[in-house]
Amino acid sequence: MEHGTNPYSPGAGRKPTELVGRDQTLDRWKSSLQRIENGRDARSFCLYGLRGVGKTVLLAEFSREAKKHEWIVVKFEAGAGQTLRERLSLELHQVLADFARPGAKERMLKAFKTLASFKTTFDPNSGNFSFGIDLSDQPGGGADSGNLESDMFKLVHDVSSAAQDLGLGFTLLVDEAQDLEEEELAVLAAVTHRAGQEGWAFLAAVAGLPSLPRLFSEAKSYTERLFDYHEIRELPLEDARLALTSPAASEGIGWEDSARDYVINAASGYPYYIQQFGHDSWIAADSDPISLQDAQQGVEFGQRELDGGFFRSRWDRATTKEKEYLRAVAAEGNNSAMSSEVASRMGRKIESLGPARANLISKGIIYAPEHGVVAFTVPGMVEFINRQTDE
Numbered sequence: 535m536e537h538g539t540n541p542y543s544p545g546a547g548r549k550p551t552e553l554v555g556r557d558q559t560l561d562r563w564k565s566s567l568q569r570i571e572n573g574r575d576a577r578s579f580c581l582y583g584l585r586g587v588g589k590t591v592l593l594a595e596f597s598r599e600a601k602k603h604e605w606i607v608v609k610f611e612a613g614a615g616q617t618l619r620e621r622l623s624l625e626l627h628q629v630l631a632d633f634a635r636p637g638a639k640e641r642m643l644k645a646f647k648t649l650a651s652f653k654t655t656f657d658p659n660s661g662n663f664s665f666g667i668d669l670s671d672q673p674g675g676g677a678d679s680g681n682l683e684s685d686m687f688k689l690v691h692d693v694s695s696a697a698q699d700l701g702l703g704f705t706l707l708v709d710e711a712q713d714l715e716e717e718e719l720a721v722l723a724a725v726t727h728r729a730g731q732e733g734w735a736f737l738a739a740v741a742g743l744p745s746l747p748r749l750f751s752e753a754k755s756y757t758e759r760l761f762d763y764h765e766i767r768e769l770p771l772e773d774a775r776l777a778l779t780s781p782a783a784s785e786g787i788g789w790e791d792s793a794r795d796y797v798i799n800a801a802s803g804y805p806y807y808i809q810q811f812g813h814d815s816w817i818a819a820d821s822d823p824i825s826l827q828d829a830q831q832g833v834e835f836g837q838r839e840l841d842g843g844f845f846r847s848r849w850d851r852a853t854t855k856e857k858e859y860l861r862a863v864a865a866e867g868n869n870s871a872m873s874s875e876v877a878s879r880m881g882r883k884i885e886s887l888g889p890a891r892a893n894l895i896s897k898g899i900i901y902a903p904e905h906g907v908v909a910f911t912v913p914g915m916v917e918f919i920n921r922q923t924d925e
């Protein structure tokens with residue numbers, strides 16, 4: 535059917551026509567925003583799960599919801615060569631600029647000044663930046679000690695109280711949080727902890743790979759109780775069906791039951807694959823409803839598309855040695871394997887494989903669900919690797 539009306543959205547962070555199966559998490563988020571506005575405490579969120587389950591689109595929904603409440607919302611992806619301090623400063627600067635208007639309240643002016651000082655540690659000229667307002671007689675500043683923890687305390691405190699003054703809150707949303715440095719994770723935990731203790735109008739939500747809760751607890755001891763943890767998983771059957779059929783329905787197109795079940799089964803309920811196979815079945819079909827034959831063709835195309843992009847981009851990032859390691863993990867037949875079993879399968883000492891393992895983790899291809907275990911970050915990677923005969 536027509537490409538222009540294709541209602542499926544395969545791709546990293548692409549907003550689906552309908553965000554299915556995440557109502558519980560979203561409702562909790564909404565009530566946390568409400569609690570903060572009512573001057574009550576609320577726990578920050580940690581969303582974790584494999585690649586393609588929908589963490590980024592859910593975090594975008596968190597952002598949208600907070601913006602509806604007119605909160606101060608800062609959202610970014612960790613990593614990509616920038617520190618937490620840099621990203622936070624730059625994003626917050628843009629957001630606060632909207633509040634720089636004549637008659638801005640005193641606490642907002644204080645927050646401007648504190649942000650300017652926070653930036654000076656990596657951008658010496660930022661002390662002069664003033665949002666076009668003379669801040670020289672304002673209190674604030676002092677977030678330039680260079681100690682990330684105490685500087686972040688000041689900044690988050692001052693921005694939260696400026697928000698509170700307006701009856702709002704401040705939320706910090708960090709995607710790919712497993713790429714934060716250990717110190718940054720510890721600081722984020724400490725700030726969140728203090729905000730809760732002292733009743734600041736602040737909520738954080740972090741999203742990342744399944745290793746994220748463990749990374750937090752290694753960085754700071756009390757994080758088990760600090761966050762509201764939500765594991766974002768593949769969709770259960772009814773939700774998976776809805777994720778597949780509702781985009782087509784929005785265009786007045788149906789799915790034959792057998793076609794629908796074929797796709798859901800091939801996608802194992804994973805949102806990314808549902809979108810991909812839905813997208814390609816739509817292309818294969820030329821009339822309503824989408825038939826089993828269309829679905830079979832769609833899955834075949836979609837699989838090729840995924841092999842050439844989603845999977846291949848990860849595979850190609852691995853060196854020849856690292857690929858050997860990945861094959862040995864895949865040979866266990868599960869999504870995960872003991873590091874010791876991988877080593878013995880390769881006839882190597884476990885220590886000698888440390889660098890390959892560390893590189894593959896930093897490339898985001900595998901993660902360590904627990905000590906001594908490695909697992910693929912992408913569902914279906916085992917089958918993909920077993921399909922690779924050429925290298």
Ligand SMILES: Nc1ncnc2c1ncn2[C@@H]1O[C@H](COP(=O)(O)OP(=O)(O)OP(=O)(O)O)[C@@H](O)[C@H]1O
Pocket residue numbers: 543544545546547548549550552553554555556583584585586587588589590591592777805806807809
């Ligand atoms: N609840 C959902 N219902 C329907 N489609 C969804 C849902 N969640 C995600 N998707 C679709 O799945 C795909 C992947 O979503 P997203 O990029 O948010 O995943 P992710 O968990 O952030 O993956 P990664 O770890 O690679 O960043 C997108 O095409 C998106 O449209």
Ligand SMILES: [Mg+2]
Pocket residue numbers: 546547589590591709
């Ligand atoms: Mg993502």
